[in-house]
Amino acid sequence: MSENQPLTRFRRKAVKVEDALQSIISYISKAKTEKVSLEKSLKRTLSEDIQTSHPVPHFRRSGYDGYAVQSKDVEQASKQSPVYLKLVDDIPCGEVPGRRLESGQTARIMTGAMVPEEADSVIMLEATEQEERNGSTYVKFTKPIQSGKNITPIGEETAEGEVLLTKGTEVNPGAMAVLSSLGFSQVPVYKKPQIAVLSTGTELLEVDEPLEMGKIRNSNTYMIAGQIQHNGGEPVIIEKFPDDVDAARKKLQSLLANQELDMIITTGGVSVGDYDIMTDIFLNWEGKTLFNKVQMRPGSVTTAGVFRDKILFGLSGNPGASYVGFELFVKPSIERMLGGLGVQDKQTAYLKVNYTKVNAFPRFLRGYYEVKDGELWAQPVGLDQSSALLSMKDTNALIVIPPTKTGMKAGEKVNVIPV
Ligand SMILES: Nc1nc2c(c(=O)[nH]1)N[C@H]1C(S)=C(S)[C@@H](COP(=O)(O)OP(=O)(O)OC[C@H]3O[C@@H](n4cnc5c(N)ncnc54)[C@H](O)[C@@H]3O)O[C@H]1N2
Ligand code: MOO
DSSP states (O other): OOTTSOOOSSOOOOBOHHHHHHHHHTTOOOOOEEEEEGGGOTTOBBSSOEEOSSOBSSSOEESSSEEEEOGGGGTTOOSSSOEEEEEEEEEOTTOOOOSOOOTTEEEEEOTTOBOOTTOOEEEEGGGEEEEEETTEEEEEEOSOOOTTTTEEOTTSSBOTTOEEEOTTOBOOHHHHHHHHHTTOSEEEEEOOOEEEEEEBOTTEEOTTSOOOTTOEEOOHHHHHHHHHHHTTOEEEEOOOBOSOHHHHHHHHHHHHHOTTOSEEEEESOOSSSTTOHHHHHHHSSSSEEEESOBSOBSOTTOEEEEETTEEEEEEOSSHHHHHHHIIIIIHHHHHHHTTSOOOOOOEEEEESSOBOOOBSSOEEEEEEEEEETTEEEEEEOSOOSTTOOGGGGGOSEEEEEOOBSSOBOTTOEEEEEEO
């Protein structure tokens, strides 16, 4: 079809998945930032590089409970001819050594305590004995020790001024340790994108309503709310709409104008049916429709548009198709808002079973992949239909089947997109 002909309900131009994603990403700006308390920072995304303001460790630290010595004092020590050093200090953790350690002297020291400047090694407690002589305590050493042994030097882990965590990194428990040690009781993070999610369809019942003939419970809203949270966003659940285009348009206008919301996701009503209200809205609204058909299965009717800098995603109503649409387009958009690139994270795996269905468009199968004997293997899970609901609970990746007239054989390589 010509570029100039307007899109209509039936006349749609199917764009490639990559081009569709690119057209969305070009409108996405970074999320606002905030500070959260350290204990609430897990899984949040850093909005600033985290730099060391001091070396780690910042003082010479004993690695063992034992005695700090000058190694040259015990150079000649042996079982036959032990060396005795006078005990002059006891250094617990958290204290600065109170006196100089002269040659011929030793100080008892605990793991993690600051080593006296004059000492160059620590001898473990188990390798020594204490003796009392003329009112003084002496420590017996029967082996020499290498200079530097059992002392963690200043900056062993990192020097001052190093970037330890970069902007865009998701905080994990190890990062929480780093942030604590550097004094970050408040952590700079991107605000979680606030994403409105609502389903359209007169056939939809609330989750707690009894089933009725011809009707189904709304599962997309909660599945998508889960996908949003799983990817670092905050779902804002909006009451489902019936298939009434004017009421839906009004509601959407107010959501698009709401400054608190960063994105809006609808499901259902994007196909060619008589009650597909989102199709009508995307053909005539104050925003710009970016695409209303994508070269993909399921979810070929996935639609997206932009109003000011806010993306409106019109995902398909079929559960499988809306799941896939989210993973391919919304997930990278959230990632982009949180400082990432907003690209698909793809890996290569071997297909575990034959796949015989022929496709005109690339197919994104709900699948499960795992490592077997050091290789990644992927297989589809459950029913492949766009309308299938159960397969998503076992899905950990989308398996990408390129357009094919012959299907694919077990053992062939495929791309997988982890979810
Ligand atoms: N004549 C044509 N018919 C259809 C076409 C087509 O090209 N020509 N495309 C088919 C494909 S492919 C898909 S996918 C669906 C997409 O339809 P919509 O996105 O407009 O979705 P609905 O019609 O509203 O619903 C489809 C299906 O999903 C159920 N649904 C809807 N919302 C929810 C929800 N929140 N939770 C659970 N299930 C939901 C709905 O009841 C329908 O069964 O169109 C095909 N038809
Ligand atoms: O949108 Mo449908 O899911 O292409 O099968």
